[in-house]
Amino acid sequence: MLKPGRRWGPFAHSLIALTLCACANNSSQFESGLRDATLGAPVLSDDKPASQQAEANSADVVLSAYGISNLKPAERPALESDEGGLWSALEEHERMVSVAGNRITDEALNGYIKDVVCKISGPYCPQIRVYVLRVPDFNANMSPTGKMEVWSGLLLRARNEAEMAAVLGHEFGHFLRRHTIQTQRDSVARGNFLQFAAVALGLAGAPAGSMDMMRLADLAGRMAYSRDHEREADGYGLRVLFDNGYDLTASPALWKRLKEERSKADSPDHFNLFTASHPSIEERAEEQTKLTERLSSRITSPQKGRERYLEHILPHRAGFIEDEIARKPKAAALALLDLLIEDGVRLGELYFYKGEVHRQSADKKGPEEALKWYGKALTSEGAPSKLHKFKALAHLRLEQKAQARTEFETYLQKMPKAPDADLVRSQLEELK
C-alpha cells in the first residue's frame, strides 16, 4: 500500500495492526531466504534491447540505495505454506472487491489503466487484475496474488500518466518483493517474541511499566520494518518511470504537491516514530528529488503522457470531486480544489465545486462566497448546467427570491429533463 488503506480490509490490518513486537533480525532472515531462491533473475527488463538494459543496470546501481534486489514474485505458493494460506484468503477477499458497489466499470478507463499497468509490469501483466474504485483518498494497493486497487483519489490528484505510473510502480514493487508475506512473518515473529518476553519479565519480577516499554519498542520495530518496505517500493516507482522513458520528475512533483495539500488542509504530516507505517512525505519528496537529479540525464525526451491521461480521467472527474467534497472538511476540500485549479484544466467545473464547498458550509458568509465562485465558473470553460440550481439555492439562503427564480428558470431551460425538474418547478411556483 502506498499509504495504510482503510479499505484493504480488517484482515490486512490484522496482519499489520495485531502484530506488535520488534526483532529486526527476523526480517533479514526471511529476505535472505527469498533472495537465495531467485538470485540473478531480472525482474523488469527481460525483453529490453541491450542499450536499454545497460541503462537499467546503471539505474540498478543508483537505486540500490533502496536495497532493491530480485525476488521471484507471482508464483503460486504451495498450499501448505503460510504464503499459500495468505493467497487463498486474499483471493476470497478479491471476490468481494470485484463486486464492490464503488467499483468503476467504465471500459475506457479500465482499459487505459490496465494498459499502463501492463507497460510497467512487462512479463507480469497477465497476472495482474486491476480494480478501479471510487474511494476519495490518495492511494492504491496491490496484493501478492496480483490484485491491484486503484483509487479515484489518486486519479484525481495525479496530473499526468507519469505521476500515476510512479504510484502504480510503487505498488508493483510491493508485489515484486512479496512484501505482504514478509510483513505477516515479521508480525508473527514479533508477536511471539513479545508474549514470551512478557512471561520472562513476569518471572523476573520486572518493575511495572517495563512491559509497556517492550510494547512501545515492538511498535517502533514494526513501523520501521513497514517503512523499509515503503522505501523499497518507492524505488520501484522511480524505476518503472526510468525503464519506460517517463519523466522522472513526476514522482517528486506528486509528493511535493501532496505535502502542500496536507499543510493547506491544516493536517500536516507529523512524523511519529511509533505510528508511521510510511516514511514522511518530506523524506519521500527529498529522496526522490535526489535520485531524479542523478538519473534524469539518462532519459532522452522524457514522456509525461498528459493528454491521454486527461482524456480518460476528465469524464469521471466531477464524480471524483463530489466524493471528496462530501467527505472532507472545508479546508481540505478547498486545498485540493486549489491544487486542481493550479493545474488549469476545465476551470469552470473547478470553480463551481469551490462554490459548492462554500455553499455547503455552515459559515454565514458561505452563500455569498459561493455566488462569487459560481460567477467565476460561468465565465470559464466547463461550468456544468446544474450550477444554476445551486446558485438559486445560494440566493434563497440570502433571501434574494427574484434572483433565485431566474436561476431556477435557467436551470429548467438548460436541463428540462433533469431528474429533479418537477421538484424545481414546484419550488418555482412557491416563489411566485
Place this chain on the structure above:
Amino acid sequence: MIVLRRTFALLLCCIFLFGCQQTFRVSERLSGNREAKNRIALMPMDVLLYELTAGSDMVPNAVWTENAKKHLLDGIRSNPAFGNLELVEVPNPPIDSPDAKQLASFMQLHAAVGSAVLAHSYVPAYVLPTKGNKLDWTMGPHARNWRDKVNARYALFLHVEDGYADGGRVALMITAALLFGVAIPGGTQSGFASLVDLETGDVVWFNHIARQTGDLRNGQYAKESVDALFLGFPLGKGCVSC
C-alpha cells in the same frame, strides 16, 4: 468476504458471551413439505481455518480450509436431517468472470442479511422490538432468479471460521497457566448456516455456533460441528429437535 467474516466473528463472539439457549430459528413462512424430495443448492462455503499464534496473529491455513470444506460437506450429507434431500453444490467460478460477479453479489447480499439476523435475533441489546426473536428476514424477490439458475427450490449458505493455537501459543497457554494461573484462550469455532427459500427470498431457517471446542481439520470431529450447526434443520425427514 474477509471483511464480512470479521463482522460475523465479532457478532458470534458477543453471542458466545450471552450464551443463548436454543440457537436455531424457523420462519413462520416455511412452506416446504418434509415428505417431498426437496432440492437444495449448497452455495460456495465461506470457510476460513487459521493458526492462532502466541502473539494472537491469525495465520490463514489453506490446506486446513480446503479439508474443512470437504469434511463439512461429508458431515452435511451424512446428517440425518438431510435424509431425503437432494443436495447440489454450486461451484465457485474463476474470479472476475461474469458468473463469479453475479454469484459474489448474491453471496454478499446473503452475508449482509445473515449478519443482520445474527445481530438482531441473538444479541439481546440489538433485538428489534417489532421482530423479537422471530425469524422474519428476506433477501428479496430477486432471489427467484437464482431458483432457475441453480435449479433448486432452496439455497443453503454456510459461513464458518475456526482457529487453532499453534505450538508457540500452546506453550504460552501452559506456561501462563502453570506460572501465573492465567488462562489464555486457544482458538474459537464460530459460524452460521441459513436456508433461503428461492421462491420468495425468505430466510426460512437459521442457526449458529460459537464455541471453544470442535475441530474441522478432522472428519470425525467436523461431523459433530455439523450436527450442532444443523440442529433443527427443518426440511429433511430426519429433522432433529423440530
